[in-house]
Amino acid sequence: MRWAGPLESAALLTALPVPARAATSTRGVLPWAPLVGLVLGALATGVAVLGTRWVSPLTGAVLAVATLAVLTRGLHLDGLADTADGLGPLRARERSLRVMHQGDVGPFGVAALVLTVLLQVSSLAALLPAAAGWLAPVTAAVAARLAMARTGLPGVAVAAGSSLGRAVAGTVSRAWLTATALAAAALGAAAALLVADAATAARLLGAATAGLLAAELLHRRAAARLGGTTGDVMGAMGEVATATTLLVAAALWP
Numbered sequence: 001m002r003w004a005g006p007l008e009s010a011a012l013l014t015a016l017p018v019p020a021r022a023a024t025s026t027r028g029v030l031p032w033a034p035l036v037g038l039v040l041g042a043l044a045t046g047v048a049v050l051g052t053r054w055v056s057p058l059t060g061a062v063l064a065v066a067t068l069a070v071l072t073r074g075l076h077l078d079g080l081a082d083t084a085d086g087l088g089p090l091r092a093r094e095r096s097l098r099v100m101h102q103g104d105v106g107p108f109g110v111a112a113l114v115l116t117v118l119l120q121v122s123s124l125a126a127l128l129p130a131a132a133g134w135l136a137p138v139t140a141a142v143a144a145r146l147a148m149a150r151t152g153l154p155g156v157a158v159a160a161g162s163s164l165g166r167a168v169a170g171t172v173s174r175a176w177l178t179a180t181a182l183a184a185a186a187l188g189a190a191a192a193l194l195v196a197d198a199a200t201a202a203r204l205l206g207a208a209t210a211g212l213l214a215a216e217l218l219h220r221r222a223a224a225r226l227g228g229t230t231g232d233v234m235g236a237m238g239e240v241a242t243a244t245t246l247l248v249a250a251a252l253w254p
Contacts, residue, residue: 007034013145014040015073026167030152033145034180036207041141044068045134052128061124064137065117068242076144078236080116086232088112096160096225102230105207111198116243130253132196135188135204140245142184143208147253149177151237157228164231194209196250203252211245 005028010027011018044064051060059193079083088099088108101105105113127133132145152167152172158165185205192201215237222233 004028005036005146006042009033009036011076014071015072016051017164020226022233025063025074026164027171027207029230030149030168031176031180034142034184035145037141037143037145038138038184040068040071041138043071044141045137048107048128048137049134050236057128060090060128061121062171064124065120068141076235077113077117079232080239081105081113082232083222084112084251085109085187093227097230100226100230101161104115116239119243120246122213123243123250126250126254127246132200133253134208135192135200136246136253138191138202139208139249140211140242142188143211143245144215144241146177146181146184147219148234149180149239151229153177153218153232154228157223159222159226159228159230160232161232164234165229167190179241180187199254203249206252207245207249210248211241211243214244 002024007018008028009027009030009032010016012026013033016039022028032055044067047062047067048064052064053060082100082105085108086096088106124137127136149172152168152170153174155172158169185208188208189201190202192198192204218237218240219229219233222236223229226233
């Protein structure tokens with residue numbers, strides 16, 4: 001992997017300032033997405049902790065979700081809404097893809113967007129006051145980008161008309177994704193053991209696994225319905241993984 005990869009990933013997946021030359025290629029976007037997730041998760045968690053201390057856990061949760069939306073330019077949320085509009089109603093594949101390419105948001109998209117954000121906020125609000133609960137949003141952000149990176153594996157079908165899907169197709173090797181997942185799990189476990197205990201590490205691992213499974217189910221549904229993945233589907237997978245990881249973490253936290 002080229003070392004320009006992290007900058008390429010940050011240029012496309014975030015609003016963070018990066019050198020202009022980093023936006024000239026998409027080869028490193030998905031392989032380095034989990035690292036970008038770690039940075040985004042840390043920033044959002046910092047805002048969440050401050051909001052919790054200064055006002056309330058609910059305020060901290062809203063600020064964290066808002067921070068992620070701003071730092072990602074709302075791209076993943078837009079992908080979630082478009083994917084919901086494409087997959088929700090019963091319609092032919094070509095019609096679904098046309099709907100997803102339109103700029104407006106339909107009722108399925110609005111419902112999916114509102115409910116997913118509410119789920120993220122409510123789960124975060126339950127986690128932030130808990131001991132070491134701040135580890136969960138960082139875990140969720142990394143898990144979300146791991147789910148997105150999975151769409152770059154060799155052999156993953158790309159839906160017709162998806163320019164981003166074609167650009168990142170085959171850019172992630174199975175060995176790289178496995179190594180990245182193991183590194184993320186090891187880092188998360190080490191952080192949990194440092195500030196909490198083994199039970200916390202196990203809860204984080206279980207929550208992240210649930211998030212990845214939820215994103216995988218969405219990907220398979222989209223591939224069957226649309227004929228492959230798209231940029232919108234990648235964003236939707238990230239938001240679904242985030243929401244599921246936070247929900248399961250909140251349910252497992254003591």
